[in-house]
Amino acid sequence: MSKEFKPESLMMTHGYKPEWSEGSVKMPIFQTSTFVFSSAEEGKALFELVTGKRTLKEGESGGLVYSRFNNPNLEIVESRLTLYEKGAQDACIFESGMAAISTAMLEFLRPGDVVLHSNPLYGGTDSFVKNILSRYGIQSLGFMPEDTKEDIMNSIKSSGFDGKIAMVFVETPANPNNVLIDIEMCVSIAKELSTSDKKVITMADNTYLGPIWQSPLLLGCDLTVYSATKYIGGHSDIVAGAIMGSKELVGRVKKMRNNLGGMSGPHTAWLMARSLETLKIRMQRQGDTAQIVAKFLRSHDKVEKVYYLDQFDDENQARIFKNQCTHTGAMISFDLKGGEKECFVFLNHLKLIKLAVSLGSTESLIQHPYSMTHAGVPEDIKQKINVTDKLIRFSVGVEDAEDLITDLTQALSKI
Numbered sequence: 463m464s465k466e467f468k469p470e471s472l473m474m475t476h477g478y479k480p481e482w483s484e485g486s487v488k489m490p491i492f493q494t495s496t497f498v499f500s501s502a503e504e505g506k507a508l509f510e511l512v513t514g515k516r517t518l519k520e521g522e523s524g525g526l527v528y529s530r531f532n533n534p535n536l537e538i539v540e541s542r543l544t545l546y547e548k549g550a551q552d553a554c555i556f557e558s559g560m561a562a563i564s565t566a567m568l569e570f571l572r573p574g575d576v577v578l579h580s581n582p583l584y585g586g587t588d589s590f591v592k593n594i595l596s597r598y599g600i601q602s603l604g605f606m607p608e609d610t611k612e613d614i615m616n617s618i619k620s621s622g623f624d625g626k627i628a629m630v631f632v633e634t635p636a637n638p639n640n641v642l643i644d645i646e647m648c649v650s651i652a653k654e655l656s657t658s659d660k661k662v663i664t665m666a667d668n669t670y671l672g673p674i675w676q677s678p679l680l681l682g683c684d685l686t687v688y689s690a691t692k693y694i695g696g697h698s699d700i701v702a703g704a705i706m707g708s709k710e711l712v713g714r715v716k717k718m719r720n721n722l723g724g725m726s727g728p729h730t731a732w733l734m735a736r737s738l739e740t741l742k743i744r745m746q747r748q749g750d751t752a753q754i755v756a757k758f759l760r761s762h763d764k765v766e767k768v769y770y771l772d773q774f775d776d777e778n779q780a781r782i783f784k785n786q787c788t789h790t791g792a793m794i795s796f797d798l799k800g801g802e803k804e805c806f807v808f809l810n811h812l813k814l815i816k817l818a819v820s821l822g823s824t825e826s827l828i829q830h831p832y833s834m835t836h837a838g839v840p841e842d843i844k845q846k847i848n849v850t851d852k853l854i855r856f857s858v859g860v861e862d863a864e865d866l867i868t869d870l871t872q873a874l875s876k877i
């Protein structure tokens with residue numbers, strides 16, 4: 463029945479019954495580490511399920527065991543996220559985006575495997591792939607946004623990685639330059655590299671536009687992954703992560719999560735549920751405001767270049783946008799005329815907009831990627847991805863557009 467309603471109509475109630483909690487209209491926080499069994503037989507039966515010894519029998523509903531395996535707050539949020547992510551059958555939530563990414567990678571990769579990934583990647587993902595997975599004999603091969611499928615296939619061959627690619631990881635739009643990567647191209651590479659006994663998994667980091675404005679699963683991706691700290695959490699008060707996809711693959715990630723223990727706590731899950739109620743209206747408002755602000759920035763004489771999804775220098779980027787995004791988003795990056803000195807004067811004079819990393823929150827957040835979020839990226843890569851000392855990354859919040867423009871105008875006038 464619930465599938466007949468739109469996700470935004472179901473976010474307040476789906477998966478929760480008030481009669482479970484004294485009629486409370488909101489789900490309580492199930493702040494408990496463990497759950498009482500009604501009998502020893504029930505305890506045995508539930509452990510058979512959580513340890514994967516058997517699957518649910520016809521008509522059996524499962525049960526709660528221990529909060530590292532399951533907890534009502536997590537299960538309710540997971541069922542709600544599944545409604546939002548188009549093409550998902552299940553979801554799995556974590557205490558951070560990095561816990562989600564690392565748990566999924568550890569589930570699907572083995573020593574000797576290679577991860578093929580887009581560039582640039584969020585710094586934490588980049589570091590996990592290059593510095594941590596490499597310790598376990600898992601190598602990586604990056605490609606640039608302008609690379610064609612042919613370029614990428616040639617690069618796999620010339621690196622000696624033929625037959626070794628086990629995962630294609632794509633982050634699009636990329637952080638911080640809003641460059642788009644063709645998800646369907648990544649899916650087609652994974653399909654071509656898969657064999658009858660080894661499926662190459664495609665995983666998309668959908669943090670920037672999903673789940674409202676981009677649906678990688680509908681484009682053939684196997685899994686989407688999120689820093690739910692961003693739009694899904696949306697209030698700068700939690701760090702969280704999520705993975706969505708088929709029951710089978712998310713089920714595998716959940717088993718690995720049981721082992722590694724990166725699941726979200728009940729309080730974090732409860733805050734995610736609170737946030738999901740307003741996800742669509744927040745993102746819509748933020749995106750609409752960003753369009754107005756981007757137009758203002760493009761017209762300002764102290765701004766050299768704006769990286770926003772409303773205009774493209776190159777036809778291929780415009781084509782990808784049309785094919786896979788349904789909105790221009792709420793993340794704007796821009797080059798100021800000058801360099802670090804000018805950027806810092808501007809940032810230090812903002813009054814309403816907060817100077818902080820992270821993104822996707824109700825309050826507008828702004829930062830200098832070259833010296834902050836991307837400080838650890840090697841200089842040659844920074845230059846290739848346009849992360850220079852004149853770049854500013856701006857996450858547009860829910861404030862009034864005119865007020866944001868007033869604040870930007872007065873800070874720009876101080877340069």
Ligand SMILES: Cc1ncc(COP(=O)(O)O)c(C=O)c1O
Pocket residue numbers: 558559560561584586587633637667669670688689690691701702703820
């Ligand atoms: C695109 C992207 N993916 C993943 C992450 C990691 O998420 P978290 O900080 O929630 O661990 C971030 C964090 O900034 C991000 O921007």
